[in-house]
Amino acid sequence: MKDLIFDKNRVINFSDAVFSIAMTLLVLEVGIPSVKAISTYDTWELLQYRIPNFIGFIVSFLVTALYWVSHLRSMKFVTKVDSKLLWLNIFLLLFIVLMPFSTGLYVGGFDYVGPFVFYCFNLTGIGIFNFLLISYIIKKEKGHPELTPHAIKWYTYTALNALIIWILAGVLAFILPLVAKMIFILIFIIQFIINRNYRIKENK
Amino acid sequence: MKDLIFDKNRVINFSDAVFSIAMTLLVLEVGIPSVKAISTYDTWELLQYRIPNFIGFIVSFLVTALYWVSHLRSMKFVTKVDSKLLWLNIFLLLFIVLMPFSTGLYVGGFDYVGPFVFYCFNLTGIGIFNFLLISYIIKKEKGHPELTPHAIKWYTYTALNALIIWILAGVLAFILPLVAKMIFILIFIIQFIINRNYRIKENK
Amino acid sequence: MKDLIFDKNRVINFSDAVFSIAMTLLVLEVGIPSVKAISTYDTWELLQYRIPNFIGFIVSFLVTALYWVSHLRSMKFVTKVDSKLLWLNIFLLLFIVLMPFSTGLYVGGFDYVGPFVFYCFNLTGIGIFNFLLISYIIKKEKGHPELTPHAIKWYTYTALNALIIWILAGVLAFILPLVAKMIFILIFIIQFIINRNYRIKENK
Amino acid sequence: MKDLIFDKNRVINFSDAVFSIAMTLLVLEVGIPSVKAISTYDTWELLQYRIPNFIGFIVSFLVTALYWVSHLRSMKFVTKVDSKLLWLNIFLLLFIVLMPFSTGLYVGGFDYVGPFVFYCFNLTGIGIFNFLLISYIIKKEKGHPELTPHAIKWYTYTALNALIIWILAGVLAFILPLVAKMIFILIFIIQFIINRNYRIKENK
Numbered sequence: 001m002k003d004l005i006f007d008k009n010r011v012i013n014f015s016d017a018v019f020s021i022a023m024t025l026l027v028l029e030v031g032i033p034s035v036k037a038i039s040t041y042d043t044w045e046l047l048q049y050r051i052p053n054f055i056g057f058i059v060s061f062l063v064t065a066l067y068w069v070s071h072l073r074s075m076k077f078v079t080k081v082d083s084k085l086l087w088l089n090i091f092l093l094l095f096i097v098l099m100p101f102s103t104g105l106y107v108g109g110f111d112y113v114g115p116f117v118f119y120c121f122n123l124t125g126i127g128i129f130n131f132l133l134i135s136y137i138i139k140k141e142k143g144h145p146e147l148t149p150h151a152i153k154w155y156t157y158t159a160l161n162a163l164i165i166w167i168l169a170g171v172l173a174f175i176l177p178l179v180a181k182m183i184f185i186l187i188f189i190i191q192f193i194i195n196r197n198y199r200i201k202e203n204k
Numbered sequence: 205m206k207d208l209i210f211d212k213n214r215v216i217n218f219s220d221a222v223f224s225i226a227m228t229l230l231v232l233e234v235g236i237p238s239v240k241a242i243s244t245y246d247t248w249e250l251l252q253y254r255i256p257n258f259i260g261f262i263v264s265f266l267v268t269a270l271y272w273v274s275h276l277r278s279m280k281f282v283t284k285v286d287s288k289l290l291w292l293n294i295f296l297l298l299f300i301v302l303m304p305f306s307t308g309l310y311v312g313g314f315d316y317v318g319p320f321v322f323y324c325f326n327l328t329g330i331g332i333f334n335f336l337l338i339s340y341i342i343k344k345e346k347g348h349p350e351l352t353p354h355a356i357k358w359y360t361y362t363a364l365n366a367l368i369i370w371i372l373a374g375v376l377a378f379i380l381p382l383v384a385k386m387i388f389i390l391i392f393i394i395q396f397i398i399n400r401n402y403r404i405k406e407n408k
Numbered sequence: 409m410k411d412l413i414f415d416k417n418r419v420i421n422f423s424d425a426v427f428s429i430a431m432t433l434l435v436l437e438v439g440i441p442s443v444k445a446i447s448t449y450d451t452w453e454l455l456q457y458r459i460p461n462f463i464g465f466i467v468s469f470l471v472t473a474l475y476w477v478s479h480l481r482s483m484k485f486v487t488k489v490d491s492k493l494l495w496l497n498i499f500l501l502l503f504i505v506l507m508p509f510s511t512g513l514y515v516g517g518f519d520y521v522g523p524f525v526f527y528c529f530n531l532t533g534i535g536i537f538n539f540l541l542i543s544y545i546i547k548k549e550k551g552h553p554e555l556t557p558h559a560i561k562w563y564t565y566t567a568l569n570a571l572i573i574w575i576l577a578g579v580l581a582f583i584l585p586l587v588a589k590m591i592f593i594l595i596f597i598i599q600f601i602i603n604r605n606y607r608i609k610e611n612k
Numbered sequence: 613m614k615d616l617i618f619d620k621n622r623v624i625n626f627s628d629a630v631f632s633i634a635m636t637l638l639v640l641e642v643g644i645p646s647v648k649a650i651s652t653y654d655t656w657e658l659l660q661y662r663i664p665n666f667i668g669f670i671v672s673f674l675v676t677a678l679y680w681v682s683h684l685r686s687m688k689f690v691t692k693v694d695s696k697l698l699w700l701n702i703f704l705l706l707f708i709v710l711m712p713f714s715t716g717l718y719v720g721g722f723d724y725v726g727p728f729v730f731y732c733f734n735l736t737g738i739g740i741f742n743f744l745l746i747s748y749i750i751k752k753e754k755g756h757p758e759l760t761p762h763a764i765k766w767y768t769y770t771a772l773n774a775l776i777i778w779i780l781a782g783v784l785a786f787i788l789p790l791v792a793k794m795i796f797i798l799i800f801i802i803q804f805i806i807n808r809n810y811r812i813k814e815n816k
Contacts, residue, residue, distance in 0.1 A: 016221060028304075035313070047322065223422065239516045276418055420622060424629060441717065447721070
């Protein structure tokens with residue numbers, strides 16, 4: 001049954017559902033203050049105390065959204081969903097589903113190294129399966145008019161960019177924790193360069 | 205990759221999923237009484253004590269439903285989903301996802317100013333991205349037969365109406381908390397006027 | 409904007425999502441025993457203690473499934489979703505979303521009258537909007553080849569059957585609590601009669 | 613109304629939603645350590661203590677995914693969804709929804725027999741309805757070009773394989789708990805033989 005073809009629409013709908021649920025569950029990690037806490041402390045104080053939670057919620061929501069957008073971008077080339085693509089996708093979703101846990105651990109231990117390393121590990125897991133998924137799609141669907149050599153490079157570099165930076169962040173956390181937490185900004189700078197390069201070459 | 209076009213169906217399905225999950229999670233904020241509480245107190249007492257929770261649940265459910273209906277209304281004009289539309293939509297969903305938290309905070313501190321201000325802030329966030337989304341769609345899809353000058357005005361005024369009233373409610377809460385909490389009724393009155401005006405002009 | 413027509417597919421997808429999430433959240437009301445409880449008590453004891461929770465979970469899951477099937481049955485006649493249909497549907501979903509709360513209250517106070525009355529109230533709410541939705545669809549879509557006079561009767565009686573029995577159960581609970589809790593079996597007996605009657609008349 | 617035909621698309625979408633929500637809720641059973649625990653213990657210790665939770669999460673996620681893939685495989689043959697198929701599907705989903713509970717019980721009582729037996733019971737429930745669903749589809753859709761005698765055997769044996777092994781695991785748990793917990797590996801070995809046999813016969 002190795003050549004079995006699956007219903008692409010269902011695979012996509014299922015993935016969209018998993019992404020959306022994982023992203024919505026993130027809000028549970030912010031943690032609503034108890035009635036007692038609300039009547040004792042100033043709301044402003046309570047919210048200030050939750051700043052790491054809000055940062056964690058927003059960063060994880062947007063990062064997961066980025067991978068959903070990447071999923072949108074790569075799945076549109078797919079003509080047939082075979083077993084390998086199906087299972088690469090399921091493992092990608094496994095790590096997406098883990099995000100609410102990693103985010104909760106990270107915001108609960110904002111000042112510690114361990115929780116951040118686990119957070120990086122989760123994002124590395126997503127990054128690896130995102131990269132494998134994209135590579136497999138590129139390999140299988142070559143010949144697609146939109147998959148020009150420049151476009152293939154763009155897809156590959158974009159997937160590698162996020163993956164490598166999160167691995168780096170996880171390793172750096174042991175030596176330079178503060179730098180490690182800010183290094184993800186590099187993703188956007190490198191992406192800017194990748195995009196510019198792509199446009200220059202495409203327009204030659 | 206700026207001119208990338210995304211699969212409209214997936215964007216819509218994903219949005220519907222996020223709306224529906226956020227609306228369903230609202231019920232968790234009502235808070236089921238413990239087995240011990242049920243055996244100690246009268247059910248009627250327990251429910252009475254939860255009146256703010258029920259109000260919060262119903263108001264948030266219906267308000268979120270209203271924005272979903274607005275999403276239904278505006279997305280049907282969209283012919284192509286580009287990056288800007290995609291991200292405006294993702295930020296709209298970010299604030300939708302925050303609703304269970306804001307509702308929980310609001311009902312937990314029903315007699316305080318702070319939680320209500322935060323609730324207004326959340327609705328203002330939804331309102332802003334709802335307005336930006338609609339404005340962008342109107343700009344991009346002008347020429348659509350249903351987007352007559354009167355219809356455009358109706359869409360713009362409707363989006364602005366809710367947005368402005370919730371900002372007003374948030375500001376007023378510091379001075380006249382009780383008035384601030386009731387002012388949202390104005391949304392329906394103003395909407396009634398906007399609708400009547402639209403019909404008069406359309407039928408001229 | 410009263411004659412606005414909405415995207416039927418999105419309304420259906422959204423409803424399916426709400427139904428499925430509410431039905432899945434029901435499992436949270438069973439309540440997983442703590443690690444300490446598992447190491448202290450026999451698993452069999454722990455599960456026995458949770459019998460009301462399992463009954464509540466299964467009954468609520470199947471009852472909600474029944475209304476979803478009813479939704480499947482009635483929405484297929486719909487050709488255009490207008491504002492009234494949209495909002496009847498949203499209010500139906502509001503009561504569907506409340507089910508995990510009512511179920512949790514009911515199983516937490518299995519031996520008390522109050523929680524069961526609230527449970528009946530919730531099912532009555534669902535029943536009312538289910539009935540209104542079906543009546544509205546019948547009125548709007550008359551002329552549909554499958555909506556024969558006999559079929560219309562079948563739809564109306566089926567919707568009324570569940571509605572009336574749950575109202576009855578809620579009222580009876582104050583006088584004969586045990587009978588009230590078993591009376592829902594009548595729904596299946598009456599439905600059997602409705603179905604037989606329908607088939608006899610249809611085959612004449 | 614016995615010959616009523618339901619909208620296949622909605623049934624599939626609804627099932628996908630239930631599968632995806634149940635799989636995402638599994639992550640809640642891992643249990644995020646409290647802020648206090650994070651500041652007292654080493655992250656590595658906290659994660660080590662949660663190894664059963666991670667195993668439970670990953671196994672349940674992948675096992676549920678396997679049944680979703682099976683659902684993908686069998687539903688594609690379905691041309692008409694009748695009442696019986698609809699309700700077989702709903703009961704399958706009932707047991708899918710129970711998975712987060714069983715997983716939570718299992719990981720909370722990793723060293724005990726009872727929780728594992730309940731876990732096997734849940735998987736047996738899924739297995740039974742999965743088998744009934746597939747048998748019913750094979751019976752109803754015979755004549756479908758892809759449903760060759762060899763393919764029918766493959767579908768039947770594959771469904772029986774997982775079902776029987778989980779029943780066996782549940783029974784064995786009382787006598788040889790350690791063997792019972794590892795016996796699920798047999799599923800993959802037997803599946804390998806089923807697949808090889810199928811390919812040999814198909815290529816004759």
